[in-house]
Amino acid sequence: MREITYRQALNEALAEELARDPNVFLMGEEVAEYNGAYKVSQGLLERFGPKRIIDTPISENGFAGMGVGAAMVGLRPIIEFMTFSFSFVAFDQVVNNAPNMLTMSGGQFNIPITFRGPNGPAHQLGATHSHATECLYANVPGLKICTPATPRDAKGLLKTAIRDNNPVLVLEVELLYSSKGMVEEEDVELLIPLGEAEVKREGSDVTIICYAQTVPLALAAAETLENEEEISAEVLDLRSIKPLDLETILKSVSKTHRVVIVEQDRPFCGVGAEVSYRIQKEMFDGLDAPILRVAQEDVPMPYNEKLEKAVLPSVEKLIAAVKKVCYA
Amino acid sequence: MSQPEQRDEVEMLSLMLLIRRFEERASQQYQAQKIGGFCHLYIGQEAVVCGTVAAVRPDDYLITAYRDHAHALARGTSANACMAELFGKATGCSRGLGGSMHYFDREHHMYGGHAIVAAHVPLAVGMAFASKYRAEDRVTLCFFGDGAINQGSFHEALNLAALYKLPVVFICENNLFAMGTSVERSTSLKEIVDRAEGYDIPGTVIDGMNFREVRDKLSGIVGSIRGDPHPAFAEIRTYRYRGHSMSDPASYRTKEQLEKYRLDDPITRLRAQLAREEKLTNEQFDRLDKEAKEIALASVKFAEESPEPPLEKLYDYTYAMEPARPRAQGENSGEANRPGGGPPSKEKASA
Ligand SMILES: Cc1ncc(C[n+]2csc(CCOP(=O)(O)OP(=O)(O)O)c2C)c(N)n1
Ligand SMILES: [Mg+2]
Numbered sequence: 001m002r003e004i005t006y007r008q009a010l011n012e013a014l015a016e017e018l019a020r021d022p023n024v025f026l027m028g029e030e031v032a033e034y035n036g037a038y039k040v041s042q043g044l045l046e047r048f049g050p051k052r053i054i055d056t057p058i059s060e061n062g063f064a065g066m067g068v069g070a071a072m073v074g075l076r077p078i079i080e081f082m083t084f085s086f087s088f089v090a091f092d093q094v095v096n097n098a099p100n101m102l103t104m105s106g107g108q109f110n111i112p113i114t115f116r117g118p119n120g121p122a123h124q125l126g127a128t129h130s131h132a133t134e135c136l137y138a139n140v141p142g143l144k145i146c147t148p149a150t151p152r153d154a155k156g157l158l159k160t161a162i163r164d165n166n167p168v169l170v171l172e173v174e175l176l177y178s179s180k181g182m183v184e185e186e187d188v189e190l191l192i193p194l195g196e197a198e199v200k201r202e203g204s205d206v207t208i209i210c211y212a213q214t215v216p217l218a219l220a221a222a223e224t225l226e227n228e229e230e231i232s233a234e235v236l237d238l239r240s241i242k243p244l245d246l247e248t249i250l251k252s253v254s255k256t257h258r259v260v261i262v263e264q265d266r267p268f269c270g271v272g273a274e275v276s277y278r279i280q281k282e283m284f285d286g287l288d289a290p291i292l293r294v295a296q297e298d299v300p301m302p303y304n305e306k307l308e309k310a311v312l313p314s315v316e317k318l319i320a321a322v323k324k325v326c327y328a
Numbered sequence: 329m330s331q332p333e334q335r336d337e338v339e340m341l342s343l344m345l346l347i348r349r350f351e352e353r354a355s356q357q358y359q360a361q362k363i364g365g366f367c368h369l370y371i372g373q374e375a376v377v378c379g380t381v382a383a384v385r386p387d388d389y390l391i392t393a394y395r396d397h398a399h400a401l402a403r404g405t406s407a408n409a410c411m412a413e414l415f416g417k418a419t420g421c422s423r424g425l426g427g428s429m430h431y432f433d434r435e436h437h438m439y440g441g442h443a444i445v446a447a448h449v450p451l452a453v454g455m456a457f458a459s460k461y462r463a464e465d466r467v468t469l470c471f472f473g474d475g476a477i478n479q480g481s482f483h484e485a486l487n488l489a490a491l492y493k494l495p496v497v498f499i500c501e502n503n504l505f506a507m508g509t510s511v512e513r514s515t516s517l518k519e520i521v522d523r524a525e526g527y528d529i530p531g532t533v534i535d536g537m538n539f540r541e542v543r544d545k546l547s548g549i550v551g552s553i554r555g556d557p558h559p560a561f562a563e564i565r566t567y568r569y570r571g572h573s574m575s576d577p578a579s580y581r582t583k584e585q586l587e588k589y590r591l592d593d594p595i596t597r598l599r600a601q602l603a604r605e606e607k608l609t610n611e612q613f614d615r616l617d618k619e620a621k622e623i624a625l626a627s628v629k630f631a632e633e634s635p636e637p638p639l640e641k642l643y644d645y646t647y648a649m650e651p652a653r654p655r656a657q658g659e660n661s662g663e664a665n666r667p668g669g670g671p672p673s674k675e676k677a678s679a
Contacts, residue, residue, distance in 0.1 A: 025461070051461065057491065062484025065450020070458040072439055072451065073389065092447050092481070103645040105432035105440065106423025110648035141646050165648035 001184060007177040009151035010040045010116075012186065013158035014078065018048050021076060024162060027054040027063055028080030028117070037082045038118060038177050064090035064115070068097045071111045078162060081117035084171060085131040098167035099142025112165045116158065118174035119147075120213050120264045124308055127300035132265035134212075137169055138241050139269070144168040144194055145241040149215035151181040153239055156192030164194065173212050195243035199252065203234035206258040206322055209249065209275060211238040213264040214313055221318040229319075231326055241271055246278055253279055257288040258325045262318050267295035289325040294318050335382045337598065338608055338616075340539065343381075344374040344595050345620040347398045350407050353624040354397065354414055358574050362632075363414045367428045370398040372569040375594035376501050377402045379542025380469060384550055387437055389455045392471035394429035394443040395501075395568075399471065403436040411627035417634035424637045425645065445506075446472060446479030449498070453485045456494035456559075465554045468496040475506025477523055478514060486527040489559035497549055498524070498561045501536065507572045508580040524561035536566030537589070539598045 004012075017024050030037050032045040032055040045053040056063040060081065067077035081087045087094055094115060102110045121130040137143055144166055148154040154172065161168035184190045200215060201222050210218035215237050222233040236252050238245065253259055259279060261272035272293035279291060297311040322328075351369045358367050370377075373395075381390075381402045392399045400410055405421050413420030414428055421433045422441070431441040439455065442448035452470030459466040476482050477500060489496050502520055504511055517523060524531035532549060535541045542564060549560045567589035571578040602608035 054492075057484075057487060059484035059488060061481045062450045062453070062488050065447065065481060065485065066454035066457055066488060069391075069439075069448075069451030069454025069456075070461075071454070073455050073458045075458045075461060077454075092444060093450065096444055097442075097447055097451065101440075102648060104422060104426040104430040105434075106420065106425045107645045108422070108432050108434040109439070112648075144647070 001182040003180050004151055004183050005177065006151045006154050006173070006179050006181070007038065007040055009155035009183055010158055010172065011042055011044070013155045013162070014041065014044060015047065017159055017162040018044065018052060023074060024076045024078065025052040025054065026078045026080060027056055027067060029056055029058060029082050031055060031080050036080070038174070040172075040177070041080070060086055060090035061093060064093035065097065067113050068093055068101070068111055071113045072101065072109050076112045076162060078114045078116060081115065083129060083174065084117055084119035084133040085129050087115065087117070087133060088131075094137070094167070094169075095140045095143070099140050102142065110165050111167050113167045114158070114161045114170060115167065116161070116170035117172060118177070119171035120173055120175070121296075121301055121308070121312060122174040124303055124305055125301075126303045130301035132296070134171055134241050135265045135270045138271065138274070142167065143242065145171060146194055146239060147171045147173075147212040147241060148239065149173060149176065149212050149237055151179070152183045152190070153192060153198075153237075155183055156190045157194065157239065160191050160194055163191075168194065171212065175213060176216070179216075192239070194240045195245055196240065197236055197238050197245035197248040199234060199248070200237045201233070201235040203232040203256065205232045205256060206260060206326055207234045207236055207249075207252045207256045208318070208322065209236050209238065209259060209261045211241065211263070211271070214262040217313065217315055217318060218262055221315045221322065224315065224319060225322060229323065229328055231322060231328060233322060238271075244275070244278070246282070249275065249279065250282055253283060254286055257286055259287070259291045260318065260321045260325055261291065261293040262313050263293065263295045264313065265296060266298050267293060268298055270295055289327065292321045292325055294321050337602060338612070340378050340382050341595065341598050341602065341608070342616040342620060343402060344378050344539070344598070345617050346407065346623060347374050347378070347401050348595060349617070349620040349624040350401060350410065350627065351397060353628055354411065355570070355574065357414070357628060363428070364416065365427050365429070366394070367414070367574045368395040368572065369570045369574070370395050370568070372589060372593070373501060373503060373536065373566045374398060375539040375542055375598070376499070376536045376564045376566050377471070379539045380499065380546050382539075382543040383546035384467065384469060388466050388550075389437055389439055389452070389459070389468040390471075391439040391448050391452050391455065391468070392441065393445065393448065393473060393476065394441070395473070396429065396431045396441045400431040400433055400436070400438050400441075403433065403438040405431070405433040405436055405438060407623050407627040408630040409433070411631040412634045415631040415634070416636070417631055418637040419630070419634040446476035446482045448472070449476065449482045449485040450488070452496055452498075453489045453494055456489065456496035457492065460492075460494055460557050466495065467550050467553050469499060470496055471499045471501055473506060474500060474502040474504065474511050474520060475509070475514065476500075477520060486524070486529060486559070490527045490529050493558050495553045495557040496559045497546070497553070498529070498559065500561070500563045501566055502563050503566050503568045505568075505572070505581070507576070510580070519563070521561060521563040529559045529561050531561040531563065534562055534564045536564035537592045537594045537597060539594055540601065
């Protein structure tokens, strides 16, 4: 194992899959000559050339659609959105073309495409540039969605996504590109299956279910809860929103009997709503308190720093919710 | 393989007859409520797709909008599979899951059947990208209506195709109307073909009621693309005799206009050309027509007797199941990517 950044992990995943399969190519705005808006594709143009690392004009609908068409005839495109906030310009391709083709063609055309890029609120980017898009996309059958929060998960999930025969959205965390973590050496093949959650910290009193941006936040809260409240929190990172790893969730909850879900998206029809529905359906009698969730406020993201902070989930809000379910 | 052999004109005439008779049957079955949803007929436009198909290779990629019955039939999808699809049967070309607007047939290089106006135009550019990527000399044929040319995706697609010099022919089937909106009421340009100029794409105007003109001009266009990948644009002027869909009485246009085009019917025209050149007798024509009618009628019987798609398979096509394996360059994804069946196990736990 060695310590690398989340950005480097993604870069390695891309490079390894490009080297492994000549049908894989990367396309998007500024991915080639500029080395990526967030430098995730650093050096790839130099190594793989302009045939496979392709700069596009600002035409999300156009190039996302090109990806779907190329996938129909056997290529495995990786489409980078500069941020997933811009994927809305290509919404029709992502929700109406990519995931429907297999069904509509009676099983003839699957779409092995990866849509990737930063997702979720960053810092003071305002309403149009701060979208977490997982809840919207999770509503669409035919899409798979993963949300890596660590360099290891970023590398392992992106590689799996590229090899998957379905449209997969890899929702990267803009705020974590420079964060560091331990990852297997480069000569070890790292593949993390879609649909497997991971316990990032063990605990016995309460399960904190989190993903993406909220993983570091949950870990920080668990630390404080341990030290200051003597509450032992288990931190469960979903890693994939769809498919959802209900098994691991239920296993943790049957140990702790209490749940707080902390999500980076808005609450209405959200990940927390779905997860709590499933938990109560499977183990209503195993719960010692109502499930609580901490999400964004249900408003367009304000630019103002204080207001933005008020909208976002935080360690403080999470700790308050945990104390509530623990009746502490 | 370079340019295709010239296809026999009598054979192409019988293809046009099959398309016409098939759709007449479909129309009748729709009225008998055997067919659900929307159903858009191509009657009157047959020379457009048949002329194009006569000018290309069977392995060239073809993609179109929702007025797609003729495109599948012209590509070689059987009338049975086409009719069964309209009936929503498991034997349909999309296993009864796509319907009239979503015909797909991988074997015959028919890539749909797309019902969001212009959303498939970028797909065509992606398919052409794939051919160039693999250094194949395949050409992609992208059909769409006059109503598609004002969508953003159309403009983005043309620019991308020109920018990357991709082997795609954009074929605008200008039948003068998008539903009830005439081209004059939708488009600022007088000539649709001029749209191409804005992207530095060569454009050609073609009489879509004349099979030979479509074939010959397309042949030239496709031939110029094979050795030297680039996009081209063809505005093919045509007319649909029926309403936009089965529910449209088409009261926005005049009887005179319809009559004018009917007199110029593409089937009658090719028949007359062949008769003049003594390549087709009346008896031969009648026999071809009779055959087409029989095939169409038999397809109804086939569709009626076919099974419905099984309910147990509801989840089978939501996700492709096999793990990916790297494919050699140029290999079509084909069977290897056929889904195995069932939803991802952990997903099944829904109410
Ligand atoms: C994005 C979108 N908007 C509207 C429609 C509804 N609609 C279906 S067909 C059509 C007219 C299209 O006309 P044209 O492109 O000329 O094709 P034609 O029907 O003449 O073959 C419209 C408005 C649609 N299917 N998709
Ligand atoms: Mg039209």
